[in-house]
Amino acid sequence: MTRPDLAVETTRGVIQFGAGSWGMSWLGKIEQSAHFELRALIEPVAGAREAALAAGVAPDLCFGGLDEALAAGVEAQVGVVVTPPATHLAVAHEAMEAGLDLLVEKPLADTLESARELVDRAEELGRRLMVSQNYRFKRAPRTVQRLVTEGAVGRIEQVRIVYQKDPPFADFRVQMDEPVIIDMAVHHLDQIRGLLGLEPVRLRARSWNPSWSRFRGNASALIEMETAEGVQIIYTGSWCSTGAETTWDGEWDIQGERGGILWRQNQVRLSFTSVFDTVFLPGAHERDGTMDVDLDPVPLEERAGVLGELHAALDEERVPETHGRDNLRSLALVLAAVESARADGAFVELAPTEATAGK
Ligand SMILES: NC(=O)c1ccc[n+]([C@@H]2O[C@H](COP(=O)([O-])OP(=O)(O)OC[C@H]3O[C@@H](n4cnc5c(N)ncnc54)[C@H](O)[C@@H]3O)[C@@H](O)[C@H]2O)c1
The missing domain is CATH 3.40.50.720 (NAD(P)-binding Rossmann-like Domain)
Structure with a gap:
């Protein structure tokens, strides 16, 4: 090798x-x-x-x-x-x-x-x-990051992320108050920042625990986030899903003014509002009217x-990348989500110091 x-x-x-x-x-x-x-x-x-x-x-x-x-x-x-x-x-x-x-x-x-x-x-x-x-350092997320940076679908205004699994944890996570938000969503909220370049400034969250959950704390959550530019991001996460499992990255539907980036099951797909955009795109090929994007090679994953x-x-x-001061911002999002969930979904504004922590 x-x-x-x-x-x-x-x-x-x-x-x-x-x-x-x-x-x-x-x-x-x-x-x-x-x-x-x-x-x-x-x-x-x-x-x-x-x-x-x-x-x-x-x-x-x-x-x-x-x-x-x-x-x-x-x-x-x-x-x-x-x-x-x-x-x-x-x-x-x-x-x-x-x-x-x-x-x-x-x-x-x-x-x-x-x-x-x-x-x-x-x-x-x-x-x-x-x-x-580590979730930033993989082929599919790096491909999504490149497409966003290149402006493939123009200005992004709405994002939906669904993550659901049923991992058989029997360790410290089982005793946490908000296991899925603190121990799992931290990856996805960090990806929102690191891959999409979006910095939420306010959010609200709810969390709950289905009767069959193996966790003491809430193992399902919904987090709604908004950036200063008005981008709306909706995230749902679950560690006690009885439904179809997503990958650990979850499924991402990223919508911009010219089209969408769909990232799911380690596949990245572009759809455009204009038919002319689907004629040719380097590194992508058309299938059923959408463009399948080849994943960027990443030497070390x-x-x-x-x-x-x-x-x-x-x-x-x-x-x-992902140095401690930058990461304060990802952690601030996670803990703001916990704070909101405890306040029955009240909006939480992120402090300006945290809002610029990664800059
Ligand atoms: N990035 C990822 O994808 C990912 C995946 C799994 C776990 N994690 C993270 O890794 C960390 C550990 O998770 P885990 O699942 O291995 O937990 P774990 O409970 O299985 O293991 C933690 C180990 O740390 C030991 N420990 C406790 N205090 C210590 C100390 N002072 N010095 C040295 N060792 C000490 C414990 O005895 C235990 O053996 C957590 O922060 C978790 O969120 C990250």
Whole structure:
């Protein structure tokens, strides 16, 4: 297999925090990267450490705490935080103080105050802080982003996103108050910003929990958002769908003045209001009056793409895409949705500081 990341030779040592379900799959991503090498795995729960050992992690890489790893002489440049959201603040703080640049799993923190504290501290210490919004780093979303940037359908004024799955989670998510908004919609709300370039300034939300839900908190939600330019975005998400499942990205119907972009099931399709637009479009072919768009090649996808971007940003001494300050805005949307849902759908305006956080 061709490894596009092999061309560059820098390898940075990684300390990974958390060996839960997602953490275990992160280990493989780090192993496959030519840019990063695991130097330590920090996991306070003995049973999870044993599972990591049983899965093949070398015993001299497993530690119960960062202090133990540092005392053992572990040297690294980057921390990868894959612990539950409520622990991100403490874990990331400790890692930054130990000199590590950081890649933190979404959501950056469980409160905006904690997230701001982390971002401010990273800037004070001169550390890079990237949030793993891996959903941006895939072929279909990058294709949608290009079409929007090129103005393929003109000015966008209405967007509808439907996401529904029934994932068999039995972990911290089952106990969260608003699992689908906080742990899942953060991807989609971040995609609205990162791919469509839309920045909602007000929203209202409702959430509910069907009787069959395995979650204690609300596992279904509706979020209506509006940008300063008046673009209307309607999002529905569910983690207890008994209906047909969407992909993890959900299904996106993006409508502009000249036509629509339909993104579903990893296919991107354009429809135009003028028949003349369907005659020819480079990289697309007509089917049933709409244009199927070839997906743009992306050399490194999903978390490999996140690692590739972090590596490039560190080499080039710039902030990475989905850096911490940008991510405050995505998190602010999520927490505003929670606030609105708790207030029975009252509108919530986003504070101007958050509205410009990513700029
Ligand atoms: N980007 C994605 O697509 C995606 C997918 C799944 C999970 N996640 C995120 O990854 C994070 C972890 O999720 P998960 O499903 O692996 O959770 P999990 O509960 O399965 O595992 C978390 C692990 O972190 C450990 N931990 C707790 N405190 C720690 C500390 N102080 N230091 C080191 N380890 C500690 C726990 O013991 C546990 O083993 C969450 O933020 C979640 O939202 C992201």
